[in-house]
Amino acid sequence: MPTPPVHEPVRRVLILGGTTEARRLAAALATEPGVRVTTSLAGRVAAPRLPAGDVRIGGFGGPEGLARWLREHAVDALIDATHPFADTISFNAARAAATAHVPLLALRRPGWDAQPGDVWHPVRSLTEAAAVLPALGDRIFLTTGRMGLAHFAHLTDPWFLVRSVDAPEPPHPPRMTTLLDRGPFTLEGERELLHRHRIDVLVTKDSGAAATAPKLAAAREAGVPVVIVRRPPVPDGVPVAAEPDAAVDWVRTLLG
Structure with a gap:
């Protein structure tokens, strides 16, 4: 058998x-x-x-x-x-x-490492990120995701460009434009976006993803300061x- x-x-x-x-x-x-x-x-x-x-x-x-x-x-x-x-x-x-x-x-x-020419402002939380923004600029590119927008809802003077995969829900900053998009993103595209919207501050989390890293290079080239939230x-x-x-x-x- x-x-x-x-x-x-x-x-x-x-x-x-x-x-x-x-x-x-x-x-x-x-x-x-x-x-x-x-x-x-x-x-x-x-x-x-x-x-x-x-x-x-x-x-x-x-x-x-x-x-x-x-x-x-x-x-x-x-x-x-x-x-x-x-x-x-x-x-x-x-x-x-x-x-x-x-x-x-x-x-x-x-995680990401700062490169020569970067102007980074490391913070420990979204709350700290919101606290330092008024001293840095008026046109904010916010790439921290739609779930944390409540931390910035009290900022009534700056204008925010918020990029997320899905549409955000309140509470969020009153002066805000939403860009629905999903990475990977290109350096050329990020350069154009910063220029077209006259961005003077970038806010991001230290996610470390290569797909979203071009925004850091674009900010470096344009001399745009970056508020970067350190990871837990x-x-x-x-x-x-x-x-x-x-x-x-x-x-x-x-x-x-």
């Missing part, structure tokens, strides 16, 4: 996604033998770019809900590949992984990978 085939156990990986790196990681893990990958998206973008593998959309109900999901779905590895500023999700992931005894890795693209730290004790390939290696080593 022929020997029956031996079926290797399926190992399950959950990615907390929403970034380009998360999609690249999901595509790589989807080709790994014996690995089933699921990406969880928060659902804040109306038409997200869906990754390879299984996809779930929506929150878990805090760290307790995520820990329960990890146990119920027998997850072998959890990777936090959310935006560098999604600190609430990251800390919930750390608590849930510890509760469910699931190994956790943070996938974080490196990764939770203590969580290992960090800077590239999807390193995260794949971590999964391979972990799952054997």
Whole structure:
């Protein structure tokens, strides 16, 4: 009689996604033998770019809900590949992984470094960013996303150009024009945008994404100051990978 085939156990990986790196990681893990990958998206973008593998959309109900999901779905590895500023999700992931005894890795693209000619004003929060703006300029290019506009709503004198993927909702600055767009952006396009709108201050978060870095080069060339919000730290004790390939290696080593 022929020997029956031996079926290797399926190992399950959950990615907390929403970034380009998360999609690249999901595509790589989807080709790994014996690995089933699921990406969880928060659902804040109306038409997200869906990754390879299984996809779930929506929150878990805090760290307790995520820990329960990890146990119920027998997850072998959890990777936090959310935006560098999604600190609430990251800390919930750390608590849930510890509760469910699931190994956790943070996938974080490196932050930006100032170049010669940059005029940067580092701040720790959007609140601090709003506080320094009146002394820097009157025409603000705001690229921090639609979710944090309330921090700038009290600024009635400056004019804001707000770029986001989806239309923002109040509260937001009273003098504001919205530009709905999604990266990657080009240096030529960013130069033209700064010139056409007579931008004299750029506000951004240190997301570190190459797709959105041209605005920094355009600001450098034009002598436009940049208010840059520094990213929050990764939770203590969580290992960090800077590239999807390193995260794949971590999964391979972990799952054997």
